[in-house]
Amino acid sequence: MTTLKQGTIPNYWSGILDNVFKRRYKMRALEKIALTLIAVGALAFTATAGTLEDVKSRGELRCVVSTGIAGFAYPDSDGTWKGFDVDFCRATAAAVLGDSNAIKAVTSTGKTRFTKLNSGEGDVLWRNTTITFSRDVGVKLTFVGVNYYDGQGFMVNKSLGVKSAKELDGASVCIQTGTTTELNLADFFRANNMSYEAVTIEKNSEARAAYLSGRCDIYTTDASGLAATRSTFPNPGNHMILPEIISKEPLGPATRQGDDQWADIVRWVYNATVTAEELGVTSSNVDSMKGSNNPEILRLLGVEGSQGEELGLSKDWAYQVIKQIGNYSEIFERNIGTNTPIGLARGLNALWTQGGLQYSPPFR
Amino acid sequence: MNSSLEKGYVPGKHPNLPPPVKTTGIMAWAKQNLFSSPMNIVLTLLSVWFLWTIIPPFFEWAAFNSIWTAGNRQECWDQMSSPGAGACWAFIENRLSLFTYGFYPTHLQWRVNLSFIMFVLALIPVLYEKMPYRKYGLIYSSIFPFIAGWLLVGGFGLEKVDTDQFGGIMLTLILGVTGISFSLPIGIILALGRQSKMPVLRILCVLFIEFIRGVPLITLLFVASTMLNYFLPPGTVFDLLLRVLIMVTLFASAYIAEVIRGGLQAIKKGQHEAGDSLGLTYWQAHRLIILPQALKISIPGIVNTFIGLYKDTTLVLIIGMLDMLGIGDASLADAQWAGLANEIYIFVALFFFISCFGMSRYSIYLEKKLHTGY
Known part of the structure; x- marks a missing residue:
C-alpha cells in the first residue's frame, strides 16, 4: 500500500505539472504566432511609402494592361508583351529604372482594372481606358494625360x-x-x-x-x-x-489618387514622348541631339537643368525613354501606324502643329 | 417437322442452311435500324444529308486545305486558294510554347516539364491499383503537390518565379489538379460533418456548403481577386493564384460534399449497426465499411463534379489570369494573326475534350472494377 501511494502521489503531481507546462507552452506558441502576424502586418503597412520608392526597391514596374487588345497590348509568341500601351509602360520603366524590360504586365479585364490599380497590384494603368468624370472622381483615379484620342x-x-x-x-x-x-x-x-x-x-x-x-x-x-x-x-x-x-473616347494612363509625385512622373513620361516628336528627337538621333543648340532639347535630355532630380529620377530619364522606346510618333507607327496590320492614320493623334490634339506643356 | 418431311429431309439430317438474306448482313441491319418505318426513313435521310453537308467541308477546311507553316496570317492566306479556305494551324504552332508554359521564363521551363513528368508518375499509384509497392507510390503522390509547388514557384535554392507568370495549359492543370485533389478530402469531411450528431459542427458544415453552393463561382473569383485586397492591409500582395486556388477548392468541395452525402444516405442503417456491433469506432466504421460503399456509389457524381470544376477553371479569364482559353484570346489580339479565332477555339476545345473524356473513361473503368453486384 505504502509503496503504491508513494508511487501515485508524485505521478499525480507530475501529471498536473505536465499539464500546466504543456498549456503554458501552447500559449507561448500561440503568442508567438500572434506576434509574428502583428509584426508582418506592421511591416506591410510601413512598406507602402510612395509608389516611386516601391518600384525602385522592387526593381520592376507593374503595369495594369489588358488581356489582349490588338495593337495596344498582346503577348507575342515568346510571351513578351507588346503594343502601344505596353510601349508606354516600358517607357515609364525606362524613365524610373533605366531599363525598359523591367516591367511586369498585370493583366486585367475591363472589370478588374481599377481594383488592380487601387489595391496596389499594379503601379500604373496603361490600358485603353476612357477618361470619364465618374472614373476620375468616383473610382478615385488620377488621369495624367491622353495617349490616344479615340471615338x-x-x-x-x-x-x-x-x-x-x-x-x-x-x-x-x-x-x-x-x-x-x-x-x-x-x-x-x-x-x-x-x-x-x-x-x-x-x-x-x-x-x-x-x-x-x-x-x-x-x-x-x-x-x-x-x-x-x-x-x-x-x-x-x-x-x-x-x-x-x-x-469622345480619350484613352489615357491612370495612377492611384494621392501619390502626386508618381502621377507627375507618369505624366511627364508621356509628355516627354510628345515633346521629343515635336523637337524631332528620335531614338536614332538622340545621342547626337545631346549636342544640340536648342535649350529645350538639352533640358529634355538632361544635359541642362535639373528636371530629373525634381521628379525623383535620374538626370537622363527622358533620354532613356527616347533611346530605348522612342518618341510618340515612333511608338505610334511601330504598333498601330499605317505600316502595321492595324493601319491607323494619326488623325486626332497628330501633333497640335499638324492639326491633331497631341500637345505637351513645355519642358521648362 | 412436316415441311421438312415434305422436302425429303430425313429427321436429324437437316442441312445447316444460311439464314435468309433479309435477316442478316448490312441490308438487314440497315432495314431494321435505319429504314424500319416511314418516319425513320425520313429521319435517316435527313441525318445523312446533315452529316454530308457538315463533315466533308469541315475536313476540307481542317485537314486538306490546312496550312502548317507560315509566319503570320497573311502568309497563311497567301498559300490558300482563297483567304480562310483552310485552317491555319501554323498559328497554333507559333503559339504552342505560350499555350503550354504561359509566361514562364524560358530558361526555367525545365521545371514545368519536370513537374509534369512527376505529376504523371504521381497519378499512376492513385489510378492503378495493381502497381507494385503502391503504398510507397501513394506516399509520393501525397507529397507531390508540395514538391510541384516548390518546383514551380521556386525559393529554397531555386530561382523564384512569380505566379502571375503562370499561364496556358500549365495554369489550367494547376487549377484543375489542385482543385480536384484537395476538394475530395475536404468534401468527405464536410459530408460527414453535415451528418454529424454534434450540432455546432453540423450547423457549420451546412452553413458552409449552402453558402458556397448558393453563390456562383465567378462571384467567389471576384471576391478572391478584388475584395480580399480591400480587407488586407494595403501593399500586402497575397498571391492571386493562391487566393483563386483556395476559392476553386472550396467551391468544388461544397459540391463534392453534397454528392458524397447522397452516397452516404444510400447506405442502409444496417451497415452502421454492423459496424457498431463489431465494436468499431466511428472512424473505423466509416473507413472500413461506410465510406468505401458510399464513395463507390458516388463515383459518377464525383467525376461529374471534377469535370465541371476542370472546365470552370476557364472562368479565371474574367479576373485577368491567362489560362489556356485566356492565352488563346490574348493571342487573337496579335495583329499578325488576329482573325484566326476558329483555329484557336478548336484547339482549346480539343484539349478540354481529351482531358474530360479521359476522366470520364477512367470513372467508367473504376465503376466496372468496383462493381460487386449489389
Whole structure:
C-alpha cells in the first residue's frame, strides 16, 4: 500500500505539472504566432511609402494592361508583351529604372482594372481606358494625360452602298455588351430619329464572326478597334468605316489618387514622348541631339537643368525613354501606324502643329 | 417437322442452311435500324444529308486545305486558294510554347516539364491499383503537390518565379489538379460533418456548403481577386493564384460534399449497426465499411463534379489570369494573326475534350472494377 501511494502521489503531481507546462507552452506558441502576424502586418503597412520608392526597391514596374487588345497590348509568341500601351509602360520603366524590360504586365479585364490599380497590384494603368468624370472622381483615379484620342465609329460592307451613319435606319448593329458604346449608340439613333436592332455580343472575335457572316449589317466600337478588326478580314477593301465618330473616347494612363509625385512622373513620361516628336528627337538621333543648340532639347535630355532630380529620377530619364522606346510618333507607327496590320492614320493623334490634339506643356 | 418431311429431309439430317438474306448482313441491319418505318426513313435521310453537308467541308477546311507553316496570317492566306479556305494551324504552332508554359521564363521551363513528368508518375499509384509497392507510390503522390509547388514557384535554392507568370495549359492543370485533389478530402469531411450528431459542427458544415453552393463561382473569383485586397492591409500582395486556388477548392468541395452525402444516405442503417456491433469506432466504421460503399456509389457524381470544376477553371479569364482559353484570346489580339479565332477555339476545345473524356473513361473503368453486384 505504502509503496503504491508513494508511487501515485508524485505521478499525480507530475501529471498536473505536465499539464500546466504543456498549456503554458501552447500559449507561448500561440503568442508567438500572434506576434509574428502583428509584426508582418506592421511591416506591410510601413512598406507602402510612395509608389516611386516601391518600384525602385522592387526593381520592376507593374503595369495594369489588358488581356489582349490588338495593337495596344498582346503577348507575342515568346510571351513578351507588346503594343502601344505596353510601349508606354516600358517607357515609364525606362524613365524610373533605366531599363525598359523591367516591367511586369498585370493583366486585367475591363472589370478588374481599377481594383488592380487601387489595391496596389499594379503601379500604373496603361490600358485603353476612357477618361470619364465618374472614373476620375468616383473610382478615385488620377488621369495624367491622353495617349490616344479615340471615338466610336461604324463599319459597314461597301455593298450596302451606305455613305453616312445617318442612312442606317433599321439596320442591325453588332455591339459589345456592358460598354459605353452601347449607350452612345442608343443616344445617336434616338437623336437622329432612327431605329436599330442590336445584336449583342461579348468579345471582339465574336463580333468579327457575326459581322462577317452577315448576322449584323454594321459593327460599332471604337474606331481604332474597327480598324484593327477590319485589318483581319479576308477582303478588308470590301468594308468601310463611316466618317461619323459619335463619341469622345480619350484613352489615357491612370495612377492611384494621392501619390502626386508618381502621377507627375507618369505624366511627364508621356509628355516627354510628345515633346521629343515635336523637337524631332528620335531614338536614332538622340545621342547626337545631346549636342544640340536648342535649350529645350538639352533640358529634355538632361544635359541642362535639373528636371530629373525634381521628379525623383535620374538626370537622363527622358533620354532613356527616347533611346530605348522612342518618341510618340515612333511608338505610334511601330504598333498601330499605317505600316502595321492595324493601319491607323494619326488623325486626332497628330501633333497640335499638324492639326491633331497631341500637345505637351513645355519642358521648362 | 412436316415441311421438312415434305422436302425429303430425313429427321436429324437437316442441312445447316444460311439464314435468309433479309435477316442478316448490312441490308438487314440497315432495314431494321435505319429504314424500319416511314418516319425513320425520313429521319435517316435527313441525318445523312446533315452529316454530308457538315463533315466533308469541315475536313476540307481542317485537314486538306490546312496550312502548317507560315509566319503570320497573311502568309497563311497567301498559300490558300482563297483567304480562310483552310485552317491555319501554323498559328497554333507559333503559339504552342505560350499555350503550354504561359509566361514562364524560358530558361526555367525545365521545371514545368519536370513537374509534369512527376505529376504523371504521381497519378499512376492513385489510378492503378495493381502497381507494385503502391503504398510507397501513394506516399509520393501525397507529397507531390508540395514538391510541384516548390518546383514551380521556386525559393529554397531555386530561382523564384512569380505566379502571375503562370499561364496556358500549365495554369489550367494547376487549377484543375489542385482543385480536384484537395476538394475530395475536404468534401468527405464536410459530408460527414453535415451528418454529424454534434450540432455546432453540423450547423457549420451546412452553413458552409449552402453558402458556397448558393453563390456562383465567378462571384467567389471576384471576391478572391478584388475584395480580399480591400480587407488586407494595403501593399500586402497575397498571391492571386493562391487566393483563386483556395476559392476553386472550396467551391468544388461544397459540391463534392453534397454528392458524397447522397452516397452516404444510400447506405442502409444496417451497415452502421454492423459496424457498431463489431465494436468499431466511428472512424473505423466509416473507413472500413461506410465510406468505401458510399464513395463507390458516388463515383459518377464525383467525376461529374471534377469535370465541371476542370472546365470552370476557364472562368479565371474574367479576373485577368491567362489560362489556356485566356492565352488563346490574348493571342487573337496579335495583329499578325488576329482573325484566326476558329483555329484557336478548336484547339482549346480539343484539349478540354481529351482531358474530360479521359476522366470520364477512367470513372467508367473504376465503376466496372468496383462493381460487386449489389
